[in-house]
Amino acid sequence: MKHGADSAGHVPLGAGGEFDIVRAMLERWGPLATGIGDDAALVQLPGIQLVVSTDTSVEDVHFRTAWLTHREIGYRATAAALSDLAAMAAMPIGVFLALTLPGADVAQAGEIADGVGECLAAADARVLGGDVSRGGSLSLTLTVMGTTSHPLTRGGARPGDRLYVTGRLGGPAAALREFQAGRVPAPVFRDRFCHPVPRLKESRWLADHGARAAIDISDGLVADARHLAAASRAMLHVSGEKIPLCDSVSLEDALAGGEEYELLLACPDALDAAAFEREFDLALTEIGDVSGEGEPGVEVTVDGRRVESPAGYDHFEE
Amino acid sequence: MKHGADSAGHVPLGAGGEFDIVRAMLERWGPLATGIGDDAALVQLPGIQLVVSTDTSVEDVHFRTAWLTHREIGYRATAAALSDLAAMAAMPIGVFLALTLPGADVAQAGEIADGVGECLAAADARVLGGDVSRGGSLSLTLTVMGTTSHPLTRGGARPGDRLYVTGRLGGPAAALREFQAGRVPAPVFRDRFCHPVPRLKESRWLADHGARAAIDISDGLVADARHLAAASRAMLHVSGEKIPLCDSVSLEDALAGGEEYELLLACPDALDAAAFEREFDLALTEIGDVSGEGEPGVEVTVDGRRVESPAGYDHFEE
Numbered sequence: 001m002k003h004g005a006d007s008a009g010h011v012p013l014g015a016g017g018e019f020d021i022v023r024a025m026l027e028r029w030g031p032l033a034t035g036i037g038d039d040a041a042l043v044q045l046p047g048i049q050l051v052v053s054t055d056t057s058v059e060d061v062h063f064r065t066a067w068l069t070h071r072e073i074g075y076r077a078t079a080a081a082l083s084d085l086a087a088m089a090a091m092p093i094g095v096f097l098a099l100t101l102p103g104a105d106v107a108q109a110g111e112i113a114d115g116v117g118e119c120l121a122a123a124d125a126r127v128l129g130g131d132v133s134r135g136g137s138l139s140l141t142l143t144v145m146g147t148t149s150h151p152l153t154r155g156g157a158r159p160g161d162r163l164y165v166t167g168r169l170g171g172p173a174a175a176l177r178e179f180q181a182g183r184v185p186a187p188v189f190r191d192r193f194c195h196p197v198p199r200l201k202e203s204r205w206l207a208d209h210g211a212r213a214a215i216d217i218s219d220g221l222v223a224d225a226r227h228l229a230a231a232s233r234a235m236l237h238v239s240g241e242k243i244p245l246c247d248s249v250s251l252e253d254a255l256a257g258g259e260e261y262e263l264l265l266a267c268p269d270a271l272d273a274a275a276f277e278r279e280f281d282l283a284l285t286e287i288g289d290v291s292g293e294g295e296p297g298v299e300v301t302v303d304g305r306r307v308e309s310p311a312g313y314d315h316f317e318e
Numbered sequence: 319m320k321h322g323a324d325s326a327g328h329v330p331l332g333a334g335g336e337f338d339i340v341r342a343m344l345e346r347w348g349p350l351a352t353g354i355g356d357d358a359a360l361v362q363l364p365g366i367q368l369v370v371s372t373d374t375s376v377e378d379v380h381f382r383t384a385w386l387t388h389r390e391i392g393y394r395a396t397a398a399a400l401s402d403l404a405a406m407a408a409m410p411i412g413v414f415l416a417l418t419l420p421g422a423d424v425a426q427a428g429e430i431a432d433g434v435g436e437c438l439a440a441a442d443a444r445v446l447g448g449d450v451s452r453g454g455s456l457s458l459t460l461t462v463m464g465t466t467s468h469p470l471t472r473g474g475a476r477p478g479d480r481l482y483v484t485g486r487l488g489g490p491a492a493a494l495r496e497f498q499a500g501r502v503p504a505p506v507f508r509d510r511f512c513h514p515v516p517r518l519k520e521s522r523w524l525a526d527h528g529a530r531a532a533i534d535i536s537d538g539l540v541a542d543a544r545h546l547a548a549a550s551r552a553m554l555h556v557s558g559e560k561i562p563l564c565d566s567v568s569l570e571d572a573l574a575g576g577e578e579y580e581l582l583l584a585c586p587d588a589l590d591a592a593a594f595e596r597e598f599d600l601a602l603t604e605i606g607d608v609s610g611e612g613e614p615g616v617e618v619t620v621d622g623r624r625v626e627s628p629a630g631y632d633h634f635e636e
Contacts, residue, residue, distance in 0.1 A: 021424060021450050025431035032435050033445035041447035043411065043463070047365040052413040052446065054461055058453040093361065094370040098416070098459040106339060118348050128370065129359035131459075132339050135376040141416040141449075141459040143372055145361070204485035214360035 011037025011154055011231045012296075015144070017073040037231065038154050039087035039216060040144075052285025053084035059138040067179045070108035072194045074115025080218065081142035082123050082198035083245075083261040088153070089207035090146035092200060094128035095120065097142055100135035111141070123200055152203065154231035155165045155214035157266035159292025163236060164211075164271060165285055166199055166262045169221060170249030188247055197260035202280050209276075211267040218259040222309040224264055225298040232266070233296050238288040240302040255300065255309060263310055266290055328474055329355025329549045330614075355549065356472050357405035357534060371402035371463045377456040385497045388426035390512045392433025393457070399460035400441050401579040402515035404461045405527035405534040406471070408464035410445035410518060413438065415460055418453035430458070441518055470521065472549035474531035475584035477610025481554060482529070482589060483603055484517055487539060488567030491575025506565055514579035520598050521581055527594075529585040531593065535578040540627045542582055543616040545609075550584070551614050556606040556627075559621040573618065573627060584608055 010026060010033075026033055037048065040053035057077035068076065078095065085092050097116060101109060109132075119246060120126060128145070139288060142305035171192025185193065203214060215224045221243070229236045243254050276284040291299075301310040328344060344351055358371035375395035376382060386394065396413065403410050415434060419427060425509075427450075438444060446463070470570065489510025496503035503511065521532060531550060533542045539561070547554045561572050594602040609617075618627040 017424075018450050021419070021427045024428045025450075029435050029445055032438055036445070036447060041414070043446060045363070045366050045368075045465075045559065048363050050363075050368075052414060052463070054447060054449050054459070056414045056416045056418055056451045056453075056459065058447050058451055060454065061452050071634050081381075096359070096461055097460075098372045098374045100374055100376055100457065101339070106335075109339045110342045110346050113346040117347050120350055126362060127347055127354070129354060129372060131372050131374050132336050132343075133374045133376055134379050135374075135455060135457065137454045139418065139453065139457060141372070141374065141461075143370075143414055143416075143459075143461040145370070147363075157598060178495040192405055 010035065012233065038301060039084040040090065042151055049148055049151070051085055051088045051090035051148050051151060052143065053081060054141060054143040055081040057082060061171060064179070065138065068194055070105070070111035071115035073138070075119045076111035076196065077140040078116045078119035079196045079198050079261060081144045082119065082125065083216040084146050085146040086203045087214050087263060088148060088151045089203045089214065090148040090151065091121055091204065092123050092125035092144060092146040094126040094130055094143045095129035095142050098151065099130065100137065100139040102136060102138055103134070105138050123198060134286070137156050150207055152207050152211060152214035152265065154213060154215050154228050157228055157232035157234050157290045158268065158302065159234060159290050161181045161213070161266035161268050161290040162270065162286050163238065163288040163290065164265050164267060165221070165243065165287050167200055167219070167260070168244040168246040169260055169262065169281055170253035170257055171230045171246035172259045173253035174246070174249045184239050192246060193259065196259065198261060199263050202282060205276065205279065206263070206265055206271070209271055210269050211265045211271070213266040215264050217262050217264055218258055220256045220258045221264065222255050222298055222300060228264060228266070229298055231295045233288070235291045235294045235296060236288060236298045237291045237299060238300045240300050240307060242285060242287045244285045251302070272284060332552065334352050339529070339588045343403060348506050357402040358408065360469055364573055367466055367469070369403055369406045369408035369469060370461065372401060372459060372461040373399040373402060374457060374459045379467060382497070383456065386512055388423070388429035389433035391456070392430035393437045394514065395458040396434045396437035396460055396510060397514045397516050397579060399462045400437065400443070401409060401534040401536065403462050403464040404517045404521045405532050405581060406466060406469045407521045407532065408466040408469065409522065410441050410443035410462060410464040412444040413462045414446055415448035415458065416451070417448065418455065418457040420454060420456055421452070423456050424554070440496050441516060468525055470529060470532035470583065472524050472531060472533050472546050475546055475550035475552050475608045476586065479531070479584040479586050479608040480588065480604050481556065481606040481608065482583050482585060483539070483561065483605050484520055485578070485600055486562040486564040487541065487578055487580065488571035488575055489533070489564035491571035492564070492567045509576070509598050510564060514577065516579060517581050520600065523597065524581070524583055524589070527582045527589055528587050529589070531584040532581050535580050535582055536576055538576045539573045540573050540616055540618060541581065546584070547614045550608070553609045553610050553612045553614060554606060554616045556616060556618045558618050558625060560603060560605045562601050562603045563577065
């Protein structure tokens with residue numbers, strides 16, 4: 001439910017089975033739900049703007065215990081949740097962990113905690129509470145809470161904005177393919193899959209330097225660009241040849257691969273990529289622009305020639 | 319993780335497999351986790367005290383789809399989560415719903431939403447955000463958020479306090495026994511199991527009238543009294559013959575049955591039970607006191623004779 005229907009102040013959402021379910025639920029709720037659909041919810045309280053998001057990682061849907069250690073499972077679920085705060089340029093306060101443990105995983109609860117803790121320590125966040133329950137599948141729901149004075153949203157992109165992406169893409173997709181084939185991925189790909197870094201400080205820098213819309217790349221660059229386009233009611237153009245690739249991955253991996261946890265952002269002015277890279281030791285690359293023409297959507301070209309853009313990952317489509 | 323270790327400001331906790339897991343995780347986290355262990359977390363922000371709790375309901379652990387409609391599943395998970403706000407005397411703001419859906423339950427997402435909405439409307443709360451994911455078991459994690467100026471905590475009971483309980487106990491246990499035997503429970507019991515009411519307004523009234531410690535009865539009266547005793551470092555005495563019973567249930571059902579979502583509270587002065595009952599159409603009954611003698615614990619007597627007090631429900635004990 002990171003996307004919502006275009007009513008009751010919800011953020012307009014893209015296509016897909018998951019969003020059909022969300023739409024059905026929002027219809028039932030009517031005025032009981034408001035402002036649904038960005039990476040995180042903005043909760044305006046007296047004197048403070050809270051940013052809150054909830055994110056579930058389920059065994060055999062988001063990860064396999066054959067691929068990741070329990071420490072990595074804890075780390076990765078926490079990073080995925082904190083990445084939603086990064087997409088809003090929020091400063092994290094802490095997390096609530098709802099952990100569902102099959103009997104076979106009870107002995108590894110401490111290792112899961114170590115991974116959660118590793119990610120929180122790096123993000124300067126804390127564990128505020130949680131719940132432990134027995135269940136048939138290992139599952140972690142992280143609810144993350146932060147604050148912001150100037151949130152980045154999905155709906156802030158405007159015609160003429162430049163599109164930027166942080167980091168180098170395609171690594172998680174390459175790792176996933178190796179895992180699925182029963183092989184151990186090369187370390188650079190495995191690390192991108194097992195140890196993503198929520199771009200928290202980076203996004204606050206970007207917001208401070210003029211960025212006005214952002215989304216984290218969890219479903220895939222093109223799929224998430226479509227969410228940004230739908231929320232901003234804009235046409236996005238991505239130049240495929242400009243996308244920075246992780247090692248020797250294919251453009252297809254960079255366009256379609258999910259779980260990058262890098263940021264896609266829109267900014268009216270040119271950003272100082274060199275200064276960003278010096279500060280964070282991370283690439284910042286201009287990959288396209290907001291054209292503003294036509295229906296909301298995403299067009300991908302390679303050297304000026306239009307290419308078919310791939311669908312993103314959707315748990316509810318086979 | 320509604321209970322924590324006695325370090326880093328955590329609330330002292332009782333025994334049991336679930337709490338052993340929490341203890342193991344808190345040890346790993348060290349200073350990364352603070353103040354864990356009450357019904358909900360208190361998050362002090364500039365000018366406002368937030369109360370936040372997260373609660374998971376898993377198919378075949380907390381409910382069975384053979385027993386409840388999908389609407390009831392949504393309602394009950396929401397009521398269970400809001401009950402943690404009631405235990406802190408907090409005013410709800412809203413909830414985040416992380417819903418994990420097996421393919422077979424996708425068509426019922428709207429009914430689940432209806433149940434969530436029914437409970438929220440009655441509590442004057444809203445849906446603030448969420449996440450929908452595919453998974454092997456139907457699971458709902460509700461993270462609830464509220465505010466309070468004067469929280470009730472588990473650690474506030476003092477020697478000489480009177481113990482009170484809201485409502486009449488034992489109905490959910492009686493319903494559960496019928497369900498487990500393959501029978502349909504009598505409506506009064508079924509309703510107590512399927513349609514618990516979070517005592518939100520009631521708890522604020524009780525806090526306003528002098529109550530200074532509370533816990534919601536989710537594990538069972540005696541088990542939750544033990545949590546209160548541990549957190550308050552006090553000895554609690556419960557007079558079994560005073561416990562208000564739901565219809566003709568046994569005392570055992572009232573002592574051991576979980577998922578009541580009534581409140582157990584401690585108050586230094588006598589509460590006006592008649593005024594409470596007029597206001598809320600709900601029983602308020604004095605059932606014992608805080609003796610303050612001996613090790614923290616719970617003693618149950620019937621007509622002055624000590625009885626064995628039952629263990630509560632723990633998912634991690636067979």
